[in-house]
Amino acid sequence: MKKFPIYLLVSLIGVFLFANNFNNEDIPYYWEGEKKHYYEINTEILLIEFTIDRIDEQNINVAFPEAETYRIKNDTTLQLITRSKLSLLDKLSDKKDIIQHPAIKVKGTNSTSFITDEISVLFKSKKSESEVIEFADKLNLEYLTETSYGTHLFRVLEGGRTVAVANSIQENNEEVVWSNPNFVHLISLFNDPLYPDQYYLNNSGQGGGTANIDINAPEAWGISFGCDEIRIAVIDDGVENHEDFDGRVLAGFTAGVINTGGLPLNHCSKGHGVNCAGIIAASHNDIGLKGVAPNSQIVPINIFPNIPGPLNPAGAATNAEIATAINWAWRPDRGDAHILSNSWGGGNPNIDVTTQITNARTIGRNNLGAIVIFSSGNSHQTFSGVNYPATINGVITVGAINRNGNIWNYSRRGPEMDLVAPSGGLGNMDPFTFCINPNGDVVTTDREGALGYDPGNYTDGFGGTSAAAPQVAGVVALMLSVNPNLTEPQVRTILQQTATDMGATGFDNTYGFGRVNAHAAVQAALPNITGSDYLCSTTPITLENPPPGATVTWTTNPRPICSLQAPVRALQQT
């Protein structure tokens, strides 16, 4: 009887060890030499391989903007790494030998690798080619090559068995030192750590969202990251030179009598402008997040120069002061901004403010017209129509959808609506401190240190139509970077025509023309090329409105059968 507890204890230990072993065996793994790595499949990203008659390396990014990066496997095989699987597969429907290679994430690391159909084997002793081929035949492998450092590469002929075959050789074959899958690794130059949470840029379903309910930012970056000649005025409560802006915040303007030069006041409610600016222009680097147009310059304009309190919780400037600030933003001898991003509204329509916004739109940007973007407003439950000044003719009005593509209850709507963009829920003010309690889910920059909405330099709680408008401002910055000669009406029309339709077919008062589509908008903004389809035609080929100093690269497909000199001479810049 006394032995019973010992039996029980031993049994429990046995069950525990068995369960532990059983659990581990359920987790997929591979061998790196003697080291076993457990991993999980990463469904957010995929490597798609296909064959093509000829690979035009110069134009891969343009031809496949859905791809984050690519690898040329051989003369006719291209590998594209994408987070937009469906749209890319749709585009590749006429291509041959399409193979999808899954991504894995090794536990305890941040790296992403793709399982291909190749394995790498190092034999204990030197083998002749015939012995290697015999080895391959026995295991249903195709022998590919011997590397310069003595390993042999094989193709696993049985689809989907790469890791299993590599493991089996490692574990059961006395002839080998190691056997491991020949992964393709995703090596990113920049690894902004918060980027995976920026569903509004690239929605892979993270956080319960719906894949592709985003603005197609990575696809647009295949064309342009923007440039520092584009200036965006963030008309808000000020912007400081945050660590993730890399010094791209210019001298600005503050409305009223306290001249902070566009910097925010030091109060816990004054992080809104920094939040908006991060969405637009955060650097692509190894810290923080990714902005939509990371190379753009920010012109900070502060129109909320007062500390809030029970009698004045808004802390806004007067109408005349706001109008002065807008005037400062677009005037060529002041801010000279190309884009005015406005995540504010309310108040009664005012002729001073309206006139300055209209002047910006019509005579700003050297008479091409500055692009003025406004949030539609957050009080749909109370009011019909969008917020003033979003009501002003020609202003681009932006509402908010959630990460599943549904319009937020709060997002104001009406016939003035243009676009929507993904955003989070609304914050509220602490009645004792008038600090903001952020309750959204948009990741962006925050005031540095203790002054912001969240501790540290970033927040994951931004939201409202405030977070939607800056996304459109960033998209416009990308558009102007590839074609700065577009007029203000042309930019507006492109944004409307390239939007991803949502809600009722065509324009509707809730979603406007739909969700802003950065890739389609930037693509449509590229200068048009008109002329003959025949390479040796004597008809001039015209490139409309190329950006100043632009380099024109000319390629043809199929390969030319006559000299390229003729079409190049015929190219006219207008």
Next chain:
Amino acid sequence: MKLPVLILTLFSIPFLWSCEKDEIGCLPYEGEIFSASCNGIVVKVTNTQVDSFFEWGGGTMDNAITVRIPNGIGFEEFFGTPINKTKANQRFYFDFRELLREEYNTCTMSTAEATQLVYMTNFSLDRCKADN
């Protein structure tokens, strides 16, 4: 036939009289501070139903209105600037009118607002003058 009606009428008079008496010098709304917004203090009305709610990322509070507090009405004098936390649970009585369009503040667009915006026209810690 008329006697029951007469009795009923006589029986009702004291109630009618007392009801009228109760409302003289009394403020119709009782509330407590719930939050703040760009246009004022968000007040939860605790003695009656108002057709307004406050919806933010953290949830929805029914029967909440945004109240613009005018200078000198007594609110700030009692609760302080910033609002004194030790007094925050104090219920108060007030009356209001609709906030006029031209009285709306210019606001950033990341925070919530109650669906009804009002302007405080009277404030007291006591419901009726008779209580003073």
